[in-house]
Amino acid sequence: MNPFEMVIGIVLIVTIGSIVRAKYGAPYGRRGRGAGPDFAAPDSAETKALQTEIRALKERIQVLERIATDHNRAATLDEEIERLRDRSLP
Structure with a gap:
C-alpha cells in the first residue's frame, strides 16, 4: 500500500x-x-414559567426604584409597601 x-x-x-x-x-x-449540559427547548413550559416570573420581578423592581427615588409623591412609603404586599407573584 x-x-x-x-x-x-x-x-x-x-x-x-x-x-x-x-x-x-x-x-x-x-x-x-x-x-x-442539556438545554431545555426555548418553548418549554419551564422556560415560559421562568420568563413570567422574571417579568413580574422586573415590575416589582421598577416599583421599588420609583418608591426609593420619588420623594414628592403624596402617598407614603407604607401605602406603597402595602400595595406591593397585596400583589402576588404568579
Missing part, C-alpha cells in the same frame, strides 16, 4: 465515523457539539 492509498483510507474511515456519529447523536469529545 503506497502513502496515497493510506491517506485515502484514513479519510474514508474518518468520514464514515463522522456519518455514523451524526446519525446516532454521539458526542464528539469533551469540547464537541454533543458534550455539555
Whole structure:
C-alpha cells in the first residue's frame, strides 16, 4: 500500500465515523457539539414559567426604584409597601 492509498483510507474511515456519529447523536469529545449540559427547548413550559416570573420581578423592581427615588409623591412609603404586599407573584 503506497502513502496515497493510506491517506485515502484514513479519510474514508474518518468520514464514515463522522456519518455514523451524526446519525446516532454521539458526542464528539469533551469540547464537541454533543458534550455539555442539556438545554431545555426555548418553548418549554419551564422556560415560559421562568420568563413570567422574571417579568413580574422586573415590575416589582421598577416599583421599588420609583418608591426609593420619588420623594414628592403624596402617598407614603407604607401605602406603597402595602400595595406591593397585596400583589402576588404568579
